[in-house]
Structure formats: C-alpha cells, structure tokens
Amino acid sequence: MPEVNTEKIFASFLLSVGQVTKIDEFNDLEKEYLGKNSLISEERKKLSSMSEISRKKYGKVLQELSTQISERLNQERLSFQSKFFKEKELNDNKDITINWYKDLGSREHVLTSVMNEVVDIFSAIGYTVATGPEAETSWHNFDALNTPDWHPARYESDTLYLDENLEQLLRTQTSTVQVRHMQNNKPPVYIVAPGRVYRSDQLDATHSPVFHQIEGLAVDENLTFSDLKGTLEYFVQEFFGKEIKTKFIPHFFPFTEPSAEVLVSWKDGEWLEILGCGMVDPNVFQHVGYDKNSQGFAFGVGVERLAMIRYKIDHIKNFYENDLRFLRQF
Amino acid sequence: MKVLKSWLNDWIDISEISNEDISEGLESLGFEIEEQSDLKPNYSNIVVGKVLEIYPHPNADKVRVTKTDVGSKTYEIVCGAWNFDVGAVVPVALPNSEIKDGFKIDKRDIRGVESNGMICSASELDLWDDHEGILILDDNILPGTDFSSIYASSDYLWDIGITPNRGDCMSYLGIARELSNYFDKKINIKKSKLNPSITNILNTNSGKIKECDSYGSVEIENFKVTDSSFLIRYRLSNVGTRIINNVVDITNYILYDVGQPLHAFDRDKLFNTVSVRKAKNNETVTTLDSQIRKLTNDDLVITDGDKPIALAGVMGGLETEVTDSTVNLLIESAYFDKVSIMKTSRKLGLISDASIRFERGIDFNIQKYGLEQFLMTLKNSQDIKYSELSIDTKNNIKNEKVNLKKDEIKKLLGIELKDSFIKKTLKNLMIDGEIKKDIIEFTAPSWRYDLDRPVDLIEEFAKHYGFNNFSSNLPQGLYKNEKGNFWKVKEYLSKILISNNFQEIQTLSFVNKEMNTVFNPEKKYVTVFNAIDKSNNYLRSNLMSSLLDTYIFNLQQNNILNSYFEINTVFNSSVDNTFNDVPNQNVVLGFITSANLTTQDIRKSDQSIDIYYVKSLINQLINNTQLEPIIKPGFHQNYSFSIFKNNEIVGHFGQLSTELQNNFELENEVFLGEIYVNKLNLNELKLINYQPLSQYPFIKFDLSFSVPVEFSAHLIVDEIKKLLSKNENEIEIFDDFQHENSRNLGIRIVTRSYEKTYDDNETRQILMKISDSLEAKFKITLNSGNND
Structure with a gap:
C-alpha cells in the first residue's frame, strides 16, 4: 500500500515554519500543508478506494498528521506574533523626559479658587452667598458700621471717594454687605459675601488698591461667642487642615464687640493672623433696623492673605499682573 | 508701643515672671506682639575712666591726647571729640575690647602717638544716637568700674500694637494696670511729695471752650538745661524717642510713663495770662519746626494774652521754646478734646507722641499727677524751685453709671461667670462697680472711653476670662450647599470657558479714560475723586480693555497667544438697578480669544480659529440664544452681535475692529465678548430638551x-x-x-x-x-x- 512518509512531511513542515519572516507566511504554510491541494488532501482522496481496514488505518494516520501540523502551526503563529509585537514596541522608544505639551494656562485665577473654596466650606454649613455694590455710600461703609465721621479710617488718605462731598466711595470692606443684607432680610441670617474692596494704596509688593475679602455674618437666636469660635475653628481646619491650631486674641473693630483676631499656627511654629471677627455690635443692629436684642457674629477674611499663606506667594502685585507664568502655577 | 521690661517693673513686679508668660499675657489681653527682642549689650570690655590731663597732639590739630585713669592704670588715649574737659568721667574701650557691631579696639598709632584704646560716645556703644560727642557719665562713678554694671545690660523689649479704643494703654501705667489683673499682682502707684517754694507769677486757665476741660501748670525757677539722667536716656532711647535735653526728655518720659503729654514753655517769654481758645480763621503760629502754620476755627491754640503761642496738644511754638539759656519754665499739663486734636493733627500732617494720645483720649483726671511726676523726676537731678500746681478744671467730663444685667453676659458669651471673678476683675481694673442681685452697676474710670455700654463690660469680662478658654460650638444655617443663582452661574460659565482653554484673570478696576471710550464712547463714566494714580482715575465701563491689555502683555512677555476671561464689576454713572443710592454696577463676564492660538504641543504650529468658533462657544455658554447683528464701537462692522435669550439681551460678542487691531499692532484678529452674569438663571442654562432616539434606519x-x-x-x-x-x-x-x-x-x-x-x-x-x-x-x- 502506497503510504506517504508522515515523518518526512512533518520534518519538511518544521523546516518551513522555522524560516517564516512575516506573519502572513503562516497562512501560506497552512494552505500548503492543510489546504485543498496539499499532499494530505491528495492522500485523503485516495481513501475511498481502499478497503475498510486500510481506510480506517490510513485515515487515522493522515488525521494525526494534519492535527499535528495544525496545532504546531497555531502555536508557532502565536509565538511569532507575540515576539513580533514585543519587538515592535521595543523599537518604539520615545524620550519621555521631554515635555512637548506645554501648560499654557487655562484655569481659575488663584484668588477665584480660594474664594470658591471658602464659599464651599461655608455653604456646607448653611451659609448662602450675598452680594452688594462695590461703589457704596459712606453711610453703608462707615456710619452703619459704627465708624463715626471723625474716625481716621475715613480720611481721604485711606479711602477712595467718588465725590468731593465724600458721600460715595469704593467700599473699603465687604462688611457693607452685612448692612445691605440685613436691611433687606429678616433673621435668621447665615451669609458669606465674597468680593472686591478698595484702599488708597499704590500697587507694590505688599499693597494693592484692589483686594478681596470674604465677609461672613450669622444672626440667629442664641448665637454666642462660643458659636463664633466653633465656626471659625471649623473654617480654619477645613481650609488649612485638621492639624492646624488656632488661637483667638482680643482686638478692636468698630462694628463688633467683643472683637477678636484669629491666628493659626504655621509650619515653623509661627502664629499668623488670618482673620478678624466678633459679635455684632448692638449699634449695627440698630442702624439696620433689627431688634436691639438681636444676636450674631461676623467675620472677615482677606483672600489674598489666605492665598499668600497657603502658596507662599511673595508679591501681592502678582495677583493683578496676570502674567501666565504666575497664573498657570495654580 | 515699645515696652521695656525693666521700666514696666517700676509699676508691677514682674521680675520673676518669664518673658514667655508676659508675652502670653500681653497677647491674651489684646496687645498684638509685633516684635520682641532680648536686649544684650552691643559691646564688651568697656570700663569707666576719668580724664586726668588733656594736651595737644604734636602732629594733628583735630585731635587731642588725654591721660585717662581706668582704675588699675593710667593710659594715654587720643580723642577726636571736644565736648569734655579734665575731670570728665567717660566710657573707655581698652585695647582688646569691642564696641558696636563687633568692631575691635586695640592699641593704635595715631600720627606718631600711641593711643591705648578709645573714649566712646553713646552711639559707638549702641546706646542712642548722639551727636554731642563723648558720653559724659556721673562724676561719682569710680574709674575702673565695668561699664555694663552701670547700664542695664540685659533687658527685654516688646513692641506691641494698641488698638485705637485703648488710648489708656499707651503708657507703662496703663499696661501695668491690664497685667495686674492677668497676673493678679498689685500695681505700685508712684507717690509724689512736693515742697513748693515760689509763687506763681503767671495766671493760667482752661479758657472758655469745652474742647479744653482741664488746664494745669507749674512754674519752675533755677533750672538749667543739661542732659537727662542716664536711666531716662536709656529708657527713652529704647522706646525709640530721640534724646534732646533734660526738660524735653523728662516731658517725654512722663508721657510714656503715665500717659499725660506735657509741654514746656520758657516762662520768661510769656507775659500775660496763658489760656486756650479756638484759632481764628487764617491766624498763624510758627511751630517748633520753624513752619508757619495757617489755622482755622477748628484748631485749638494756647495763647499768651490773645497771642497764639502753641498748637494745643499737637506742637509747641517756636517763640516760647526752651533754649540752652532758659532758666525758668512753665510746664503745661492739659486735657484736650479727642476729635479736635485729631482733626488738627491730620489736617496739618503733624502726628506726635502727644497728639496720638490726645486723639485716642487721655485720662481726664491725670493732669495733676502728670505735673507731680514731672517735678519728682526733675528735682531728683537738679536743685530747682517750683510753685504750687495750678489746675483749672471745668469738670464737664464725667463717666455715667451703667447697669449690666448679669444674664446678658451668659446670653452673649454662652458662659456663666462667678461673682468672685466679676468682683476681682472690676477691682483690679479699677472699675468702680458692684453686684446688686441680677445687675452689675458700674462706672468707667477716668481713663476708659470704651466702657459706656453694658456690652462694653461684657467684652472686658470675655477678654479677662481668656478667649481661648471658651468652648466651641458649630451652629448651622438652614440652606446647606445653596450658594445662590449668581454664584452658581459664575461657576457654571467659568467651568465651560476653562474646558475651552480660557485662563481666568483678575485685573484692577481702574482704567484711563481712553480704555473706557474705546468701547463705550456713549457712557457716563464713574471717576474716583481722590485717585491714587491721576491718569487711571476712571472706574471701568467694560472688561474688554483690561482683557486686551492682558492678551498683549502675555504675548509680549511670554510669547503666548492665549484666551482669557474675567468676571468682575463694570460701572456707569446712571443709578444702579438694585440699589438706588449708588452708581450703576453690573457683574460682567468678559472674554478674549485670537484667530491664532499657541497650541499646547510645542512641535505643532498655532491653532487657528475664527468667528464661527466664538459663536459655538456662545452656544456652549448659553443655550437657546438668538444672535442679532449690532454696530458696536471698537468692533468689526459685520462681525458684532447681540446675544438674546428669552428676548432679552444677555451679552454681545464680535471681532475687534480692524482699525483697532492695526492701532494695537496686533498681527491676528481678536475676538471679544461680554456676558451679563446677573441676567442669567442657572436652571434655564441647564434646561435640556431631550430628543428621543428613533429605532429606525436613517x-x-x-x-x-x-x-x-x-x-x-x-x-x-x-x-x-x-x-x-x-x-x-x-x-x-x-x-x-x-x-x-x-x-x-x-x-x-x-x-x-x-x-x-x-x-x-x-x-x-x-x-x-x-x-x-x-x-x-x-x-x-x-x-x-x-x-x-
């Protein structure tokens, strides 16, 4: 019985597989050894003319050879493929140390992000945002806040006025919003008022004619000095971190009594002032038409100061020059 | 104010208390510590010497040679100063010693004469600035004495801030009073024991005006202008006061010590009754600094007869000044009205140690004590004769009795105070008060101007209880995480612009006129009356000029073409829509972008955009808008549009006019726009008309x-x-x-x-x-x- 030499065929197959250089050649080999016109197919055609015993036996031989080749082919194909992609990746080796993508600057101004953060901290405990005009009346900026007309803060050397009678001015503090808000809303009041304020200073490293404050005001039944303390301790810890310590020292503001300044313990053990606060002075309640027994507290934070402390920014001027080299760092 | 530990110790015994504890005490009482320092002598190995002989230098005219006894030895020392004679007791830097700033002194040949050290001036030892020459010491100090033993060689100095309501703490007495409650220690009131031996030859009175409640004076004879004592010079120089002569130094010293400003006149230059009145308009007085001051009816003057001789409480007059030849004095100790002194001092730009104390309010009952302490100090060093004190008081100032309900304390502070604490605090602060059942009845002492309401005393208790001893509680409002429409719209629009590579900026609100007229020639502008920079005295009427400035600045500075936005207020002089008592103010979002934009990828060239991009941006920012062409100053004739939403204008945008582009020397077209933030409603901006998806092929x-x-x-x-x-x-x-x-x-x-x-x-x-x-x-x- 004429039978093919299966070992010889398989050896020839192995030889061809070993010489493959491109993935497509596996398909050619598959065709050559297993396809319609392959030797194995030719031999299969002969089976029908064989005796049953020979047919079964030879059929099995051919089937085994075919399986052997097919399995080996797939195995080789997979390993060739995996080797091929590994090599491809090895050859694609960019110098990742180069920064081709430049940060041009597309973000919030650092003062805005500090203001947003403070607003978020207070809105989480039920404070809403209130606003008021930047060009204000002297009454709202001073008189209503218990600062009489002979007070030094009212001198033209400190305050920017809009008219020669000194009746209108650019607000020197966001505390004006307290007054505006209370004139138009009944207690309870829980507000924060972020915004611009103005002083008669030239723009330099430590001064700016424009800067930002966030005023806070809470008026509600039974609010005490302990509530003020707890509120500002909460704020400091939310903003600077739980490990930061605070202390309260007595201070003076015309529109609060008692008044305090809040200091935070900074890295090197230094204590830094970050805000002023106090219980709203009864005269302020009277000026806005609230009941004289009203109770509440107010506080004011300097936005530039918060940013300067947190990021160690050295010049206040940087905030207003808008150099992208500065803006894109935050 | 600068506080020297050794000086404060005169009033309250703090010698055993650590500097840290004192700092903590000062701070908890509301004295902000601006600076503090350990004072150590800035010299070493300085001894006291007595000059035995003085003779000319053989080879130099400007110096002299001395023989100086330094105790163990007599040295030949060359000296360039001429303010001493044989017999003078002086500080000597021997060879191998150090003077100010570590400067080493050794034997030195000065033009052929060997000088064995140096005779020192006060400034060479870093004691105080002195242009008189060598520091002359008391005759009775023995040669050879270690100089540091006669000079308070180590001390501690605090520079503390005093809040404007506490004028009474601008003296050592005042600070001691506060600390006395903190440390629970008594204060030592300095006693006065006087023995007047001459009669007054001048009449003095407080005039007919209410602005001078008390005018006190004393006359002194047999006086000689000389240096003040070593102790006074040491203390004054450390609190930053210039050393002048005994009379000026002692008036300054009393001012710091007890808080009463004093003024010294040369009595022999006064001829009539000395009194106080308001100046006449256009009247003049020549002050100590030789300036002729033109006065108005608001100013207070001291008069000799009718003639003004000093600006009351602010500065003395040149004509009656004490000079080296003065032998008789009139010392003034008065109480002037706060506001009046403040106005004069600010108007004339004359701010003195005296004026700042008067304007914050001095003790209205301390005029006599001030004069007594002056005399006690002066007679200690000179054999003077003085008169009885003359005090003319109108007694118009009185502190009223105030009632504080005890439950008000708990209501405001949230704590219950024990009666024992209340009593102790009142007593130590010398507040006249007593507890009558539920009420504390009190009267402020004559030095306190901040204790005239019940709440004022509550503050005082809170402070002395210690702010840091209060418990903390966190009250909350009703509306959590409800920032309100304005703030949310602002955040919403910012986010969209930032995701489109816009950078937010914050620019100053002041512009020059041009920056307003270029985009808003029709507007009425708001100007600053007392502008800092006269050329930028306009409040901006638009944000576009500032945006252009920033765009150009960064192009020139950093070579980056970028997009920017700003959200801030613009102003015009019509009446505001919300508040009818102020100029019109609107919060506007302004943006700028350019036809070419620097790309992030450095390898690629600029990205170009056009007006269609800006239009798509507007659609991203505000949904459901209609655009209508509008002719706007500063903008391109065809590419300028109003943005309508719900038939209302909510903004505008367009291309910068080609003429302006040319004037600003801009290579690329620039697109600008403004959105009126207050006209937008967040719920409407977020409104989405959902389109269901069809299940059928297209x-x-x-x-x-x-x-x-x-x-x-x-x-x-x-x-x-x-x-x-x-x-x-x-x-x-x-x-x-x-x-x-x-x-x-x-x-x-x-x-x-x-x-x-x-x-x-x-x-x-x-x-x-x-x-x-x-x-x-x-x-x-x-x-x-x-x-x-």
Missing part, C-alpha cells in the same frame, strides 16, 4: 443649492427642520462655496422616522418636498448632479 441626502451671495444660510436649515419636524434630524451646512457673484450651499440632511423604515419611494418624496419648498420659498435653485 436616510441621508446631500443637497446643493445655488443661492444669492447675501443669503442667510440658517433660513434653509430652519425651514428643513420645520418640514421634518416629526422626525429625528441632523441638518448641517457642510459647504459654502463662493465665486464672484455665485454662491453654492451644501446641506446634509440625515433624518429618521420615529414610526417606520422609509422605502425608496418615500425617500424620493421627502427629497422632492424639501427641494420644492425651498426653491419656492427662497427663490433658490437646487443644483442638479451630485445630489443623492
């Missing part, structure tokens, strides 16, 4: 129409949308080709029925319906050919 046609050059393309799109309004559609212009007077618009229509799959016949009918309607309605023609 049909698609690309149509080309020949249209007039002036035609508005959106008309076709709108019309097709109307025709296919029952379907889910995507209708886009994909081509706009213009050549001379012909123009072709390419429109792509993708449409899906919600009900069925269109067959070929239905598809053809839809196409016919669209082309027929468009041709009929707009008189345009469907181009044959590549439509499918």
Whole structure:
C-alpha cells in the first residue's frame, strides 16, 4: 500500500515554519500543508478506494498528521506574533523626559479658587452667598458700621471717594454687605459675601488698591461667642487642615464687640493672623433696623492673605499682573 | 508701643515672671506682639575712666591726647571729640575690647602717638544716637568700674500694637494696670511729695471752650538745661524717642510713663495770662519746626494774652521754646478734646507722641499727677524751685453709671461667670462697680472711653476670662450647599470657558479714560475723586480693555497667544438697578480669544480659529440664544452681535475692529465678548430638551443649492427642520462655496422616522418636498448632479 512518509512531511513542515519572516507566511504554510491541494488532501482522496481496514488505518494516520501540523502551526503563529509585537514596541522608544505639551494656562485665577473654596466650606454649613455694590455710600461703609465721621479710617488718605462731598466711595470692606443684607432680610441670617474692596494704596509688593475679602455674618437666636469660635475653628481646619491650631486674641473693630483676631499656627511654629471677627455690635443692629436684642457674629477674611499663606506667594502685585507664568502655577 | 521690661517693673513686679508668660499675657489681653527682642549689650570690655590731663597732639590739630585713669592704670588715649574737659568721667574701650557691631579696639598709632584704646560716645556703644560727642557719665562713678554694671545690660523689649479704643494703654501705667489683673499682682502707684517754694507769677486757665476741660501748670525757677539722667536716656532711647535735653526728655518720659503729654514753655517769654481758645480763621503760629502754620476755627491754640503761642496738644511754638539759656519754665499739663486734636493733627500732617494720645483720649483726671511726676523726676537731678500746681478744671467730663444685667453676659458669651471673678476683675481694673442681685452697676474710670455700654463690660469680662478658654460650638444655617443663582452661574460659565482653554484673570478696576471710550464712547463714566494714580482715575465701563491689555502683555512677555476671561464689576454713572443710592454696577463676564492660538504641543504650529468658533462657544455658554447683528464701537462692522435669550439681551460678542487691531499692532484678529452674569438663571442654562432616539434606519441626502451671495444660510436649515419636524434630524451646512457673484450651499440632511423604515419611494418624496419648498420659498435653485 502506497503510504506517504508522515515523518518526512512533518520534518519538511518544521523546516518551513522555522524560516517564516512575516506573519502572513503562516497562512501560506497552512494552505500548503492543510489546504485543498496539499499532499494530505491528495492522500485523503485516495481513501475511498481502499478497503475498510486500510481506510480506517490510513485515515487515522493522515488525521494525526494534519492535527499535528495544525496545532504546531497555531502555536508557532502565536509565538511569532507575540515576539513580533514585543519587538515592535521595543523599537518604539520615545524620550519621555521631554515635555512637548506645554501648560499654557487655562484655569481659575488663584484668588477665584480660594474664594470658591471658602464659599464651599461655608455653604456646607448653611451659609448662602450675598452680594452688594462695590461703589457704596459712606453711610453703608462707615456710619452703619459704627465708624463715626471723625474716625481716621475715613480720611481721604485711606479711602477712595467718588465725590468731593465724600458721600460715595469704593467700599473699603465687604462688611457693607452685612448692612445691605440685613436691611433687606429678616433673621435668621447665615451669609458669606465674597468680593472686591478698595484702599488708597499704590500697587507694590505688599499693597494693592484692589483686594478681596470674604465677609461672613450669622444672626440667629442664641448665637454666642462660643458659636463664633466653633465656626471659625471649623473654617480654619477645613481650609488649612485638621492639624492646624488656632488661637483667638482680643482686638478692636468698630462694628463688633467683643472683637477678636484669629491666628493659626504655621509650619515653623509661627502664629499668623488670618482673620478678624466678633459679635455684632448692638449699634449695627440698630442702624439696620433689627431688634436691639438681636444676636450674631461676623467675620472677615482677606483672600489674598489666605492665598499668600497657603502658596507662599511673595508679591501681592502678582495677583493683578496676570502674567501666565504666575497664573498657570495654580 | 515699645515696652521695656525693666521700666514696666517700676509699676508691677514682674521680675520673676518669664518673658514667655508676659508675652502670653500681653497677647491674651489684646496687645498684638509685633516684635520682641532680648536686649544684650552691643559691646564688651568697656570700663569707666576719668580724664586726668588733656594736651595737644604734636602732629594733628583735630585731635587731642588725654591721660585717662581706668582704675588699675593710667593710659594715654587720643580723642577726636571736644565736648569734655579734665575731670570728665567717660566710657573707655581698652585695647582688646569691642564696641558696636563687633568692631575691635586695640592699641593704635595715631600720627606718631600711641593711643591705648578709645573714649566712646553713646552711639559707638549702641546706646542712642548722639551727636554731642563723648558720653559724659556721673562724676561719682569710680574709674575702673565695668561699664555694663552701670547700664542695664540685659533687658527685654516688646513692641506691641494698641488698638485705637485703648488710648489708656499707651503708657507703662496703663499696661501695668491690664497685667495686674492677668497676673493678679498689685500695681505700685508712684507717690509724689512736693515742697513748693515760689509763687506763681503767671495766671493760667482752661479758657472758655469745652474742647479744653482741664488746664494745669507749674512754674519752675533755677533750672538749667543739661542732659537727662542716664536711666531716662536709656529708657527713652529704647522706646525709640530721640534724646534732646533734660526738660524735653523728662516731658517725654512722663508721657510714656503715665500717659499725660506735657509741654514746656520758657516762662520768661510769656507775659500775660496763658489760656486756650479756638484759632481764628487764617491766624498763624510758627511751630517748633520753624513752619508757619495757617489755622482755622477748628484748631485749638494756647495763647499768651490773645497771642497764639502753641498748637494745643499737637506742637509747641517756636517763640516760647526752651533754649540752652532758659532758666525758668512753665510746664503745661492739659486735657484736650479727642476729635479736635485729631482733626488738627491730620489736617496739618503733624502726628506726635502727644497728639496720638490726645486723639485716642487721655485720662481726664491725670493732669495733676502728670505735673507731680514731672517735678519728682526733675528735682531728683537738679536743685530747682517750683510753685504750687495750678489746675483749672471745668469738670464737664464725667463717666455715667451703667447697669449690666448679669444674664446678658451668659446670653452673649454662652458662659456663666462667678461673682468672685466679676468682683476681682472690676477691682483690679479699677472699675468702680458692684453686684446688686441680677445687675452689675458700674462706672468707667477716668481713663476708659470704651466702657459706656453694658456690652462694653461684657467684652472686658470675655477678654479677662481668656478667649481661648471658651468652648466651641458649630451652629448651622438652614440652606446647606445653596450658594445662590449668581454664584452658581459664575461657576457654571467659568467651568465651560476653562474646558475651552480660557485662563481666568483678575485685573484692577481702574482704567484711563481712553480704555473706557474705546468701547463705550456713549457712557457716563464713574471717576474716583481722590485717585491714587491721576491718569487711571476712571472706574471701568467694560472688561474688554483690561482683557486686551492682558492678551498683549502675555504675548509680549511670554510669547503666548492665549484666551482669557474675567468676571468682575463694570460701572456707569446712571443709578444702579438694585440699589438706588449708588452708581450703576453690573457683574460682567468678559472674554478674549485670537484667530491664532499657541497650541499646547510645542512641535505643532498655532491653532487657528475664527468667528464661527466664538459663536459655538456662545452656544456652549448659553443655550437657546438668538444672535442679532449690532454696530458696536471698537468692533468689526459685520462681525458684532447681540446675544438674546428669552428676548432679552444677555451679552454681545464680535471681532475687534480692524482699525483697532492695526492701532494695537496686533498681527491676528481678536475676538471679544461680554456676558451679563446677573441676567442669567442657572436652571434655564441647564434646561435640556431631550430628543428621543428613533429605532429606525436613517436616510441621508446631500443637497446643493445655488443661492444669492447675501443669503442667510440658517433660513434653509430652519425651514428643513420645520418640514421634518416629526422626525429625528441632523441638518448641517457642510459647504459654502463662493465665486464672484455665485454662491453654492451644501446641506446634509440625515433624518429618521420615529414610526417606520422609509422605502425608496418615500425617500424620493421627502427629497422632492424639501427641494420644492425651498426653491419656492427662497427663490433658490437646487443644483442638479451630485445630489443623492
């Protein structure tokens, strides 16, 4: 019985597989050894003319050879493929140390992000945002806040006025919003008022004619000095971190009594002032038409100061020059 | 104010208390510690010497040679100062010693004479600035004495801030009073024991005005102008006061010590009754600094007869000044009205140690004590004769009795105070008060101007209880995480711009006139009356000028073409919409971008955009808007649009006029816009009209129409949308080709029925319906050919 030499065929197959250089050649080999016109197919055609015993036996031989080749082919194909992609990746080796993508600057101004953060901290405990005009009346900026007309803060050397009678001015503090808000809303009041304020200073490293404050005001039944303390301790810890310590020292503001300044313990053990606060002075309640027994507290934070402390920014001027080299760092 | 530990110790025994504890005490009482320092002598190995002989230097005219006894030895020392004679007791820096700033002194040959050290001035030992020459010490100090043993060689100095309501703490006595309660230690009131031996030859009185409540004076004879004592010079120099002579130094010393400003006149230059009155308008007085001061009816003057001789409480007059030849004095100790002194001092720009104390309010009952302490100090060093004190008081100032309900304390502070604490605090602070059942009845002492309401005493208790001893509680408002529409709109718009690579900026609100007129020539501007920079005295009427400035600045500075936005207030002089007592103010979002933008990838060239990009940006920022062309100053004739939402103008945008682009020397076209933040409502901005998705296959046609050059393309799109309004559609212009007077618009229509799959016949009918309607309605023609 004429039978093919299966070992010889398989050896020839192995030889061809070993010489493959491109993935497509596996398909050619598959065709050559297993396809319609392959030797194995030719031999299969002969089976029908064989005796049953020979047919079964030879059929099995051919089937085994075919399986052997097919399995080996797939195995080789997979390993060739995996080797091929590994090599491809090895050859694609960019110098990742180069920064081709430049940060041009597309973000919030650092003062805005500090203001947003403070607003978020207070809105989480039920404070809403209130606003008021930047060009204000002297009454709202001073008189209503218990600062009489002979007070030094009212001198033209400190305050920017809009008219020669000194009746209108650019607000020197966001505390004006307290007054505006209370004139138009009944207690309870829980507000924060972020915004611009103005002083008669030239723009330099430590001064700016424009800067930002966030005023806070809470008026509600039974609010005490302990509530003020707890509120500002909460704020400091939310903003600077739980490990930061605070202390309260007595201070003076015309529109609060008692008044305090809040200091935070900074890295090197230094204590830094970050805000002023106090219980709203009864005269302020009277000026806005609230009941004289009203109770509440107010506080004011300097936005530039918060940013300067947190990021160690050295010049206040940087905030207003808008150099992208500065803006894109935050 | 500068506080020297050794000086404070005169009033309250703090010698055993650590500097840290004192600092903590000061701070908890509301004295902010601005600086503090350990004082150590800035010299070493200085001894006291006595000059035995003085003779000329053989080779130099400007110096002399001395023989100086330094105890163990007598040295030959060359000296360049001439303010001493044989017998003078002086500080000597021996060879191998150090003077100020570590400067080493050794034997030195000075033009052929060996000098064994140096005779020192006060400034060479870093004691105080002295231009008189060598420091002359008391005659009775023995040669050889270690100099540091006669000079308080180590001390501690605090520089503390005093809040404007506490004028009473601008003296050592005042600070001691506060600390006495903190440390629970008694204060030592310095006693006065006087023995007047002359009669007054001048009359003095407080005049007829209410602004001077008390005028006290004393006359002194047999006085000699000389240096003040070593102790006074040491203390004054350390609190930053210039050393002048005994009379000036002692008046300054009393001012710091007890808080009463004093003024010394040369009595022999006064002839009539000394009194106080308001100045006449345009009256003048020449002050100590030789300036002629023109006065008004608001100013207070001291008069000799009717003649003004000093600016009360602010500065003395030149004519009655104490000079080296003065032998008789009149010392003034008065109480002047706070506001009056403040006005004069600010108006004339004359701020002195005296004026700042008067303007914050001095003790109205301390005029006599001030004079007594002056005399006690002066007679200690000179054998003077003095008169009885003359004090003319109107007694117009009185502190009223105030009642504080005890439960008010708990209500405001949240703590219950024990009666023992209340009593102790009142007593130590010398507040006249007592507890009567539920009420504390109190009267402020004569030095306190901040204790006239019940709440003032509550503050005092809180402070002395210690702010840091209060418990903490966190009250909360009703509306959590409800920032309000304005703030939320601001955050919403910012986020969109930032995700489109815009950088937010914050620019100053002041501009020059040009920056307003360029975009708003029609507006009435708001100006600053006392502007810092006279050329930038306008409040801005728009944000576009500031945005352009920043765009140009960063292009020049950093070579980056970027996009920017700012959200801030703009002003005009009409009345504000919300508040009718102030100028009109609106919060505006302004933005700027350019036709070429630097790309992030450095390897790539600039990215270009045009007005269509800006239009798409507006649609991202505000949904459902309509645009209408508008002619606006500063903008391109054709590319300037108002943005309407719900038939209301909510902003505008466009291209910077080509003329301005040329004037600003800008290579690229620039696009600018403003959005009126207050006109937007967040809920409307977030409103979404959801289109359900059809489950059926789409049909698609690309149509080309020949249209007039002036035609508005959106008309076709709108019309097709109307025709296919029952379907889910995507209708886009994909081509706009213009050549001379012909123009072709390419429109792509993708449409899906919600009900069925269109067959070929239905598809053809839809196409016919669209082309027929468009041709009929707009008189345009469907181009044959590549439509499918």
